[in-house]
Amino acid sequence: MSSSPMPHVLLVSAPLQGHVNPLLVLGRHLASRGLLVTFTTAPHAGLKFGHGDGATVDVGRGTIRFEHLKGGDLWAPYDPRYHDPTGGVMRHIDEAAPPVLAELIRRQSEAGRPVSCVVANAFAPWATRVASGMGVPHAMLWTESCAVLSLFYHYFHSLADFPSREAGPGATVAVPGLPPLAAGDLPALIHAPEEFIWRQVLIADIRSLRETVTWVLVNTFDELERPTIEALRPHLPVIPVGPLCSGTENHGSGQDDDDDDCVAWLDAQPPRSVVFVAFGSLLQISRDEMSELAEGLAATGRPFLLVVRDDNRELLPDGGDDCLAAATGSNSRGKVVAWCEQARVLSHGAVGCFVTHCGWNSTVEALVSGVPVVTYPAWADQPTNAKFLADVYGVGVRLPKPMARDALRRCVEEVMGGGPEAVAVRARSGKWKAEACAALATGGSLDKGIQDFVAAILSICAGTV
Template sequence: MSSRGVNWKLLALYTASKSKVQSQQAPMSSRVPHVLLVSAPLQGHVNPLLVLGRHLASRGLLVTFSTAPHGGLKFGHGDGSTVDFGRGTIRFEHLKGGALWASDDPRYHDAMDVLRHLEETAPPVLAELIRGQSEAGRAVSCVVANAFAPWASRVASGMGVPHAMLWTESCAVLSLFYHYFHSLADFPSREAGPGAMVAVPGLPPLAAGDLPALIHAPEEIMWRQVLIADLRSLRETVTWVLLNTFDELERPTIEALRPHLPVIPVGPLCSGTESHGSGGHDDDDSVAWLDAQPPRSVVFVAFGSLLQISRDEMSELAAGLAATGRPFLLVVRDDNRELLPDDCLAAAAGSNRGKVVAWCEQARVLAHGAVGCFVTHCGWNSTVEALASGVPVVTYPAWADQPTNAKFLADVYGVGVRLPKPMARDALRRCIEEVMGGPEAVAVLARSAKWKAEASAALSTGGSLDKGIQEFVAAIL
């Protein structure tokens, strides 16, 4: 039939009526906003995004979580599994197929190789996943991708799906990156000494040695390339920037960055005593061992899922822990186990004073009343979890955002001390004693308790996390 024979008014009424009937007959899942969470398969990226998913689901949204699980990732949710939270559900539908590596591929061991591989192979797999959700009657309303996964933002933008980025580092670090790469502040050059200063709105004065390592990293470093792509997407395509922080912790920085970016604080995104990983025997053993220790007596040592330390550092670390005479819980990944001195293992096995494990649920351990000090690499997840648990820290940063976080923990938040490099047993012993038994220990503990109370307030009804999640959900709805 030609267009001349069509009654356009009747056709419009018929189409509207048909759409209304189809909407009324559609399954419930198709009418509930559906948020797709996408993460690179790195432990420190998966954990906060999964906690965000729990908060979104508890407010009645359908949430699908997707990553590329592999043998080195502590992740207990299989493909196709579901978990109910409050009024909503989290589904797990993993990235697989195409040219993606299989889950048992040993190349998942190197983080930079993983980033490079996902950049090349993940986009068509993610696009197919999004199309599949529509075909199954649960069209994606919004994609939330972690930072350092710019390919996810590109796919969502190309398919016309609104999308947000969960920034997995502090707002301070985001502000530093934003001001540096957009030339909004005068930063010291790469050749300047570590004492050269920089001033950025909303931040205290910082020395060059306190800046994130990627600011002056070589351009060929994959982490830096991915960061630059992320910053570009923040300006061009991302609708919301969700921050794993809370208003009480970084209020001046958040307010100073708001004129530049649509930031919403939705933290602290730490699991507390609720495990969302695979857990297992090691974790149960750790908690049982902690139960037998006096309150605030244990030195907890963990350097994250990526940091590699040398044999000499490990030897000095073991000797320093022994010199304190305090009980210690030491996390040494399997790939670092051979660096640990035999006498340290023997001492831990032969007494109740020390315990060495390959993995534990860190937030759960930090929340335990027996832990009195946390020796940490200062990744942002570890930083937030220490503050939320009220545990004093000894900082030993290595790279990325860790020097900045260490600066804030020691000098801004006042909850710990900095351990000089290289690792030395006497220095480690002195630092631990300073936060656990020295003249300043009472003041450090009091400030730690203050930040724990602030984090608890952020997590409570009407707190900054509650407000941030509500703001984001309202925008999706």
């Protein structure tokens, strides 16, 4: 009598860096507990993705495979349309990916490894539709905070009175498990135009959570968002499975030469002396903002590591600017790079401050590393994350808009200086680092969340649910 096949989880990601990273970390956690995991996305030239089609990696007691979405009407990996900032890639994937994904699921069965469960991250409702249509149990990995999930759920189901975009600073919304939030603290998609593709995709996600999704996995940890998680559970089957930071699962993907160069430079800096500046893989800043940023960093008098993507390099000031000269001269006080492994940099003892756009991955990585922040949110969930970092978690300060050199210098000093508030910010940052370590430890909320989800998958395979 043949043995039952190993439980097989198919992870499906939208082809966006901030979505790929946490889902891949989740996959390593699942594989380490004895599951077969296949990871898929539509890779393209702008995606940092180190595993080729067909690659396999043994992780703990299991294996993670990589099988790319390709063929059909999907764009080729080097198609420039993947860089369309208007959201065209989301429309394309929503239309072209479903038949390709369905065929991939069929191939798994034909190869003797039928898919037991599909886990798609947020903003990939097409994957949920395919899994539901093929009768495959499925979960969503929510890649933003539980607070943001709760806000969207309450807004789109009309469970709370939300202030309008034009509401004054005194108008707030009361959502169970959350502090009062003003209009400016809310995720941008709440008040985005109806025709905005990201809003349309979000609405499809929120609808699927109520109608078809069996589990809602959230990249958070119980210690961080306990009141929010408990308040949302009567509505959704929330399981915290975070923090999903690269490296925390002890199966990192390795580093390239550029990253090693960053670490070597950091090794030469004094402890907690470096201002680290990174605004994620999507945010575009203006030439004026870049100039003010450069001058502000120069004015701090501190060493800095500035990440400027290749598509923003032309915005850097010319070689005569003090900032650029400091970053490239023989006695450099700073360093400008196109990319680095952010979690690795934040965990380095030389980093004393993180100037961030407040994406959720960056927020979690800062908390896990115990690094104080200067917040500079732009859109999406970033304003909400900035509110929590500064006013709820107490680990940073807000940099006013527009970017101004003197304001940046003052904010950096507020979290890196020797004054009482800077000392308090660093102490609170250390507290959250300890809480994150507790979540990551054996028996912590991440361990429990992963175990609960694995147990549910094993029950499905055993035919007991």
